[in-house]
Amino acid sequence: MSDPGPSPLQPGLSAAAARAVPRPDAGARPALPGPPSFARTVPTDAPTPGGAQVTGPAREGAAAVDRPAIERILRGPSGLGTASLYPRRREAAEAPEPPAASGPPAPGSPIPGLYHHPVPEPDPARVEEIGARIKRWAIDEVQAFPPEWEDQFDGFSVGRYMVACHPDAPTLDHLMIATRLMVAENAVDDCYCEDHGGSPIGLGSRLLLAHTALDPLHTTGEYEPAWVASLQSDAPRRAYRSAMEYFVRQSTASQADRYRHDMARLHLGYLAEAAWAQEDHVPEVWEYLAMRQFNNFRPCPTITDTVGGYELPADLHALPAMQRVIALAGNATTIVNDLYSYTKELNSPGRHLNLPVVIAEREGVSDRDAYLKAVEVHNDLMHAFEAEAAALAAACPVPTVVRFLRGVAVWADGNHYWHRTNTYRYSLPDFW
Ligand SMILES: CC(C)=CCC/C(C)=C(\C)COP(=O)(O)OP(=O)(O)O
Numbered sequence: 001m002s003d004p005g006p007s008p009l010q011p012g013l014s015a016a017a018a019r020a021v022p023r024p025d026a027g028a029r030p031a032l033p034g035p036p037s038f039a040r041t042v043p044t045d046a047p048t049p050g051g052a053q054v055t056g057p058a059r060e061g062a063a064a065v066d067r068p069a070i071e072r073i074l075r076g077p078s079g080l081g082t083a084s085l086y087p088r089r090r091e092a093a094e095a096p097e098p099p100a101a102s103g104p105p106a107p108g109s110p111i112p113g114l115y116h117h118p119v120p121e122p123d124p125a126r127v128e129e130i131g132a133r134i135k136r137w138a139i140d141e142v143q144a145f146p147p148e149w150e151d152q153f154d155g156f157s158v159g160r161y162m163v164a165c166h167p168d169a170p171t172l173d174h175l176m177i178a179t180r181l182m183v184a185e186n187a188v189d190d191c192y193c194e195d196h197g198g199s200p201i202g203l204g205s206r207l208l209l210a211h212t213a214l215d216p217l218h219t220t221g222e223y224e225p226a227w228v229a230s231l232q233s234d235a236p237r238r239a240y241r242s243a244m245e246y247f248v249r250q251s252t253a254s255q256a257d258r259y260r261h262d263m264a265r266l267h268l269g270y271l272a273e274a275a276w277a278q279e280d281h282v283p284e285v286w287e288y289l290a291m292r293q294f295n296n297f298r299p300c301p302t303i304t305d306t307v308g309g310y311e312l313p314a315d316l317h318a319l320p321a322m323q324r325v326i327a328l329a330g331n332a333t334t335i336v337n338d339l340y341s342y343t344k345e346l347n348s349p350g351r352h353l354n355l356p357v358v359i360a361e362r363e364g365v366s367d368r369d370a371y372l373k374a375v376e377v378h379n380d381l382m383h384a385f386e387a388e389a390a391a392l393a394a395a396c397p398v399p400t401v402v403r404f405l406r407g408v409a410v411w412a413d414g415n416h417y418w419h420r421t422n423t424y425r426y427s428l429p430d431f432w
């Protein structure tokens, strides 16, 4: 084994920060690597954040990291020349809605008490162009939906979603990578799992075969043509195959492998949800949260580096502390969906599990109290995400790590923005 170099572990680091890097005595390499030589994405052009942003001594635990430090790290650099990285800074965010005196919040308002960061309106020119391009791709290239679903496709507003989540995408082509994958992921969820022909029955087989559009079958000449033909046989597979092909062209091998792993996680989560639906079983709250950690937005923020035109190296992505930060962010962003889609799911046929529904059932509290408790769970997850991200950035001040953490944070904010403003899909209950 080569000399591991100086240990980045410092006396006095928080427990969370110490988990950020492997210990030399664990046999892992503590020295932090540069980008691999095979990286073929655009080189990291993010300005290195000032040392004060990431190198200050962490205090007694992630939760004790001071808020201004978290803000500095997650908001990104603010020095001369950094404006182009954030064409629409979050400091220019919209004014918060005044809370309604009573009744449901006005359409488009944030959930009262939900911890979140407002974002500026996404660049309208980008939104329009991505909206037009994605519709052409969906209709002309992959026939993702029949004409009668066009209103729903438009109402999803995927261009606004992705432009809000990836403000540092250097080009429209980079944004399209995320946008195609988002449409494909939703085609699979709608057509295989949910109310556009989906069902728990036979889901395992459908998901596995669709997964081969992301993670190809390697087989003999005799059987390969049937597999290739199968990838064109329904909208979810056409969408996965094409979106993945574009993604692989722009990503490194390890970024594509990361995405495949995250999608396998997602499919595992769909299967657990389906198994419970088949048995009309309501899991314990912690079991539901475990399922939702897999049936989760995770594959979306974890491509932030590909969409940003740089690479978080595989061994830094694999750090346990990075994995924890990603999981916390994925969980918080997914509970945002549970909260904003609560009334939509109540009005859909059958029982649709989400965190408020499971809390009400399992903890024997009113729908309102369960909803408010779910808001608290979300807030705790967001605070933990931010504290752990700040601790990791402090312990491992590598530019790609800090930029990736910031990308995940910005994705979470854009995800909240999209849920809040998507009044075509979502409306809030009358709990206040
Ligand atoms: C985009 C992506 C990777 C989605 C995977 C998981 C998923 C569909 C969600 C987290 C959204 O949850 P849900 O199915 O409840 O969506 P709606 O509430 O119907 O918008």
Ligand SMILES: [Mg+2]
Pocket: 337, 338, 341, 342, 345, 354
């Ligand atoms: Mg939902």
